[in-house]
Amino acid sequence: MLPWSNYLRQSLYNRLLVILLMTIYQDLTGETGGVQAWTYNYSVNQNLDWDSARQWCRQDYTDMVAIQNQEEIVYLNTMLPKNSQYYWIGLRKVNEMWTWTGTNKTLTKEAENWAVGEPNNIGDGQDCVEIYIKRGKDEAKWNDERCTKKKGALCYTASCSEHCCSAHAECLENIGNYTCQCDPGFKGPRCQEAVECDTVSDPEQGSVNCDHPHGLFAFNSSCQFHCARGYQLQGASQLFCQATGFWDHPAAQCQVKQCPALDSGPHRGTMNCSNPIALHSYNSTCEFNCDLGFDLIGPDRIQCDHTGQWTGNVSTCTVVRCGPLSPPAMGNMSCVDPLGASSFTSSCGFSCEEGYLLRGDTNLTCLSTGQWTNHTPACEPLQCDILTSPPHGSLNCSGLHGQFHYGSQCLFSCEEGFLLNGLADTECTSLGTWSRRAPLCLAQQCDTLTSPPHGSINCSDLHGQFHYGSQCLFSCEEGFLLNGLADTEYTNLTCLSTGQWTNHTPACEQYIMNEFSYGSTCTLECEKGFVLVGTNSTHCSSLGYWSHALPVCLALQCDILTSPPHGSMNCSGLHGQFHYGSQCLFSCEEGFLLNGLTECTSLGTWSRRAPLCLVVRCGPLSPPAMGNMSCVDPLGASSFTSSCGFSCEEGYLLRGDTNLTCLSTGQWTNHTPACELVQCENLLPRQPSPPPTPSSTPPPTQGPFMNCSHSLGEFSFSSLCLFSCSKGYYLNGTEELSCTSEGQWSDLVPSCQRNINSVQESSRMLVYAVVGAASAAGLLLLLGLGMLAAKKLRKKGKRDELKTCISYYMCNLVTKLLHQSLGRKCIACDTIPNGSSFFHL
Ligand SMILES: *[C@@H]1O[C@H](CO)[C@@H](O)[C@H](O)[C@H]1NC(C)=O
Ligand SMILES: *[C@@H]1O[C@H](CO)[C@@H](O)[C@H](O)[C@H]1NC(C)=O
Ligand SMILES: *[C@@H]1O[C@H](CO)[C@@H](O)[C@H](O)[C@H]1NC(C)=O
Ligand SMILES: *[C@@H]1O[C@H](CO)[C@@H](O)[C@H](O)[C@H]1NC(C)=O
Ligand SMILES: *[C@@H]1O[C@H](CO)[C@@H](O)[C@H](O)[C@H]1NC(C)=O
Ligand SMILES: *[C@@H]1O[C@H](CO)[C@@H](O)[C@H](O)[C@H]1NC(C)=O
Ligand SMILES: *[C@@H]1O[C@H](CO)[C@@H](O)[C@H](O)[C@H]1NC(C)=O
Ligand SMILES: *[C@@H]1O[C@H](CO)[C@@H](O)[C@H](O)[C@H]1NC(C)=O
Ligand SMILES: *[C@@H]1O[C@H](CO)[C@@H](O)[C@H](O)[C@H]1NC(C)=O
Ligand SMILES: *[C@@H]1O[C@H](CO)[C@@H](O)[C@H](O)[C@H]1NC(C)=O
Numbered sequence: 039m040l041p042w043s044n045y046l047r048q049s050l051y052n053r054l055l056v057i058l059l060m061t062i063y064q065d066l067t068g069e070t071g072g073v074q075a076w077t078y079n080y081s082v083n084q085n086l087d088w089d090s091a092r093q094w095c096r097q098d099y100t101d102m103v104a105i106q107n108q109e110e111i112v113y114l115n116t117m118l119p120k121n122s123q124y125y126w127i128g129l130r131k132v133n134e135m136w137t138w139t140g141t142n143k144t145l146t147k148e149a150e151n152w153a154v155g156e157p158n159n160i161g162d163g164q165d166c167v168e169i170y171i172k173r174g175k176d177e178a179k180w181n182d183e184r185c186t187k188k189k190g191a192l193c194y195t196a197s198c199s200e201h202c203c204s205a206h207a208e209c210l211e212n213i214g215n216y217t218c219q220c221d222p223g224f225k226g227p228r229c230q231e232a233v234e235c236d237t238v239s240d241p242e243q244g245s246v247n248c249d250h251p252h253g254l255f256a257f258n259s260s261c262q263f264h265c266a267r268g269y270q271l272q273g274a275s276q277l278f279c280q281a282t283g284f285w286d287h288p289a290a291q292c293q294v295k296q297c298p299a300l301d302s303g304p305h306r307g308t309m310n311c312s313n314p315i316a317l318h319s320y321n322s323t324c325e326f327n328c329d330l331g332f333d334l335i336g337p338d339r340i341q342c343d344h345t346g347q348w349t350g351n352v353s354t355c356t357v358v359r360c361g362p363l364s365p366p367a368m369g370n371m372s373c374v375d376p377l378g379a380s381s382f383t384s385s386c387g388f389s390c391e392e393g394y395l396l397r398g399d400t401n402l403t404c405l406s407t408g409q410w411t412n413h414t415p416a417c418e419p420l421q422c423d424i425l426t427s428p429p430h431g432s433l434n435c436s437g438l439h440g441q442f443h444y445g446s447q448c449l450f451s452c453e454e455g456f457l458l459n460g461l462a463d464t465e466c467t468s469l470g471t472w473s474r475r476a477p478l479c480l481a482q483q484c485d486t487l488t489s490p491p492h493g494s495i496n497c498s499d500l501h502g503q504f505h506y507g508s509q510c511l512f513s514c515e516e517g518f519l520l521n522g523l524a525d526t527e528y529t530n531l532t533c534l535s536t537g538q539w540t541n542h543t544p545a546c547e548q549y550i551m552n553e554f555s556y557g558s559t560c561t562l563e564c565e566k567g568f569v570l571v572g573t574n575s576t577h578c579s580s581l582g583y584w585s586h587a588l589p590v591c592l593a594l595q596c597d598i599l600t601s602p603p604h605g606s607m608n609c610s611g612l613h614g615q616f617h618y619g620s621q622c623l624f625s626c627e628e629g630f631l632l633n634g635l636t637e638c639t640s641l642g643t644w645s646r647r648a649p650l651c652l653v654v655r656c657g658p659l660s661p662p663a664m665g666n667m668s669c670v671d672p673l674g675a676s677s678f679t680s681s682c683g684f685s686c687e688e689g690y691l692l693r694g695d696t697n698l699t700c701l702s703t704g705q706w707t708n709h710t711p712a713c714e715l716v717q718c719e720n721l722l723p724r725q726p727s728p729p730p731t732p733s734s735t736p737p738p739t740q741g742p743f744m745n746c747s748h749s750l751g752e753f754s755f756s757s758l759c760l761f762s763c764s765k766g767y768y769l770n771g772t773e774e775l776s777c778t779s780e781g782q783w784s785d786l787v788p789s790c791q792r793n794i795n796s797v798q799e800s801s802r803m804l805v806y807a808v809v810g811a812a813s814a815a816g817l818l819l820l821l822g823l824g825m826l827a828a829k830k831l832r833k834k835g836k837r838d839e840l841k842t843c844i845s846y847y848m849c850n851l852v853t854k855l856l857h858q859s860l861g862r863k864c865i866a867c868d869t870i871p872n873g874s875s876f877f878h879l
């Protein structure tokens with residue numbers, strides 16, 4: 039085999055060698071997926087089997103040709119010289135598949151260019167393909183042939199090499215040269231430059247981080263945005279530089295984080311917001327303040343944080359509270375609370391009960407500090423003047439609030455021999471004054487003594503002349519002796535605490551020997567009611583003295599009495615309260631009876647027992663018929679202060695007082711009330727309405743007929759009335775009315791309405807006859823009228839009406855007459871208010 043260079047020289051020389059240089063630019067998207075523009079070289083006079091042909095091609099060229107498209111086929115058919123054996127192409131059956139040997143790709147259906155009836159595989163082993171160049175028939179079509187046959191070699195040489203284009207391109211063959219087809223995103227002759235996008239710069243309040251695999255902001259550069267604290271991205275966080283030279287998204291921006299809007303500050307307070315960046319956004323702060331008297335509940339300021347949340351809620355203002363007040367003991371309190379109980383601006387007024395004095399402020403107000411203007415005032419009992427014991431007396435005071443305060447009672451008492459000149463007790467009243475003046479202790483007074491005739495008296499007084507403690511010394515003129523007794527030259531009388539002198543006043547008598555001479559004995563006794571104290575006899579001694587002083591007669595004492603319950607007692611007597619001769623008068627309080635008198639007799643006993651105060655009685659009450667009574671008897675049945683309440687059973691009405699009280703006079707405040715049956719309005723049957731104008735129709739309504747039962751009384755509670763209508767009419771309303779316990783009928787009185795389908799029936803006449811005065815003559819007239827009515831009634835179809843007045847007792851007669859003459863049934867004779875009657879049919 040000749041080398042290719044020799045063959046070429048030989049061909050040139052022989053002018054047989056045609057060297058064809060041909061370039062076909064093929065579509066990049068052709069079936070083979072590569073550039074198929076070749077430089078073709080071929081053998082002309084040297085035919086080879088397929089394998090040798092391929093080897094020949096690969097020795098000096100790239101490979102055996104791979105036919106890819108119609109243009110190439112047409113071109114080859116035109117340019118190649120005719121070879122009777124035709125040419126091999128680089129298509130061979132591998133594993134029963136037609137395969138391009140250069141690219142090891144299977145033949146696709148679209149690229150097939152078989153001659154008619156091929157591949158026919160005649161014989162066996164037709165595994166290689168020839169191209170019919172300039173054959174005349176099936177030109178440039180393919181045929182399968184045995185590979186051992188010898189044919190021309192058809193070769194190609196490629197222009198592209200590894201270094202022709204950059205890594206971002208595909209090398210495309212064209213006629214005698216190549217072009218670099220850039221991958222998307224690349225440009226330049228060798229596609230070495232990446233397409234550039236716009237420069238991206240840091241957003242406000244943020245930053246951007248970019249990755250540039252193929253150059254600054256060039257194809258496939260990616261940029262990541264970040265925002266400062268408190269800001270958030272607006273837009274895509276990542277940008278990607280596309281092959282088009284544009285970013286896939288617009289550049290992002292950083293927007294300040296927004297907190298929820300705060301519409302208003304706290305009620306009763308204010309909100310002051312500062313917004314350094316924007317309203318209610320990151321770093322905005324709001325301060326809360328409350329009005330005077332209100333406390334802030336919650337934080338005093340909140341801030342919008344970097345996450346867009348407020349650090350707290352809007353605080354609230356609550357009214358300042360002062361703490362509850364309570365009224366002082368024995369006092370009252372009344373508060374006005376405009377903003378709530380015991381809260382700021384609340385004010386409370388204080389007052390004391392009778393007999394107590396307010397100490398402190400009468401009115402407290404709750405301040406904004408939560409304090410009352412002062413502490414709660416106190417009610418102190420009124421103070422009366424301080425009392426001191428009277429001379430010769432003592433004082434004993436006691437009371438709930440101290441000796442001399444409201445309600446205190448003081449009792450005065452005197453030493454022996456002294457008497458109170460007034461009542462013993464006094465009380466400190468609600469006005470702060472004593473109920474009466476303090477009494478004095480006055481010395482008991484003894485009878486006034488006078489000098490006896492022929493004698494003189496010489497008294498020494500401790501508590502006043504002839505008062506308790508006074509001592510009086512009697513002496514007689516010469517020749518006279520006291521009481522004529524020689525041995526009593528003077529006598530010493532002392533005024534006792536009882537107000538009595540220790541002795542009788544002596545007399546100065548001339549000494550007479552006969553009667554009271556030596557040996558005389560005197561016996562003394564006391565009057566009735568008095569008891570003798572001392573010795574009841576004395577005798578004249580030999581010395582002319584009486585053996586014993588004269589005795590004293592003291593009044594007898596009766597038992598000490600006390601006031602009866604509900605009464606008082608007043609005792610007085612010459613010799614003391616409960617002594618002989620005393621009289622005690624008893625009296626009773628209002629509402630109690632029996633006054634009486636008792637006297638201390640000479641026997642030292644009371645003339646009668648102390649009476650009792652008996653309560654006044656009013657006599658028994660009984661409940662009214664159909665009624666009930668309930669009494670409260672604080673002092674006994676039907677007695678003074680008893681009170682009785684009255685009520686009636688259902689359907690009855692109380693007439694009179696609901697409550698009677700027993701007076702101190704023994705009388706009830708009123709007489710017992712009565713229970714009266716509840717009355718309903720009297721029911722009168724309805725008057726038929728006057729006939730309507732078209733005279734052919736009968737009256738539209740027919741008064742209902744009423745049947746009442748009165749279990750308790752005429753048209754009274756529980757009365758029941760039944761209503762019905764005559765034939766041809768129906769009842770509009772209730773059939774039954776009952777009288778309720780309120781005196782109302784249970785429903786409205788019904789009316790009778792004409793049945794629509796019995797017009798004929800109801801068109802018959804309704805006759806009213808009202809008759810005035812009844813008389814014998816009237817009866818005759820009536821008979822005539824009755825006949826006339828009958829006659830008129832017989833004229834059917836013509837509506838007529840007859841009205842005549844008759845007296846009530848004539849009514850039945852007339853209806854009877856009409857009944858006979860017309861055969862109609864009388865329904866009722868009713869009384870009408872003026873005494874006349876009417877009847878209807
Ligand atoms: C193949 O063809 C090319 C281009 O026409 C040419 O330069 C070359 O010499 C040829 N090769 C041979 C061996 O003829
Ligand atoms: C061609 O492809 C076939 C199967 O597709 C494979 O078996 C064979 O090894 C390939 N040949 C070459 C040279 O790549
Ligand atoms: C072949 O193409 C390359 C790139 O397109 C170009 O630089 C070169 O000049 C071309 N060569 C010829 C001989 O045209
Ligand atoms: C461009 O980026 C895409 C997606 O990240 C990737 O698949 C592709 O390989 C990249 N191309 C280049 C040339 O870097
Ligand atoms: C609100 O607060 C600002 C700053 O603390 C202060 O200057 C301004 O007077 C306040 N406004 C009111 C109405 O309190
Ligand atoms: C927000 O407030 C903080 C602290 O008060 C300050 O450091 C920061 O600069 C403020 N941010 C802005 C964007 O004003
Ligand atoms: C704010 O109020 C809501 C609803 O009343 C409550 O659920 C939340 O806990 C409050 N937040 C704060 C910070 O007090
Ligand atoms: C308490 O005093 C205030 C102011 O003097 C007055 O307005 C208020 O009515 C008073 N309240 C009472 C309960 O008296
Ligand atoms: C009179 O009697 C009293 C008491 O009995 C006695 O104290 C007093 O001294 C007497 N006076 C004379 C003058 O005897
Ligand atoms: C006098 O008293 C004595 C005893 O003291 C008595 O027995 C006598 O009866 C009394 N005489 C008269 C008259 O009462």
Ligand SMILES: *[C@@H]1O[C@H](CO)[C@@H](O)[C@H](O)[C@H]1NC(C)=O
Pocket residue numbers: 668669670681682683697698
């Ligand atoms: C009757 O009236 C008096 C005074 O109004 C009252 O105190 C009493 O409780 C009443 N009694 C009854 C039984 O209602």
Ligand SMILES: *[C@@H]1O[C@H](CO)[C@@H](O)[C@H](O)[C@H]1NC(C)=O
Pocket residue numbers: 770771789791
């Ligand atoms: C029934 O009576 C009522 C009230 O009296 C009245 O309004 C109503 O029209 C009557 N109905 C008929 C059908 O007449």
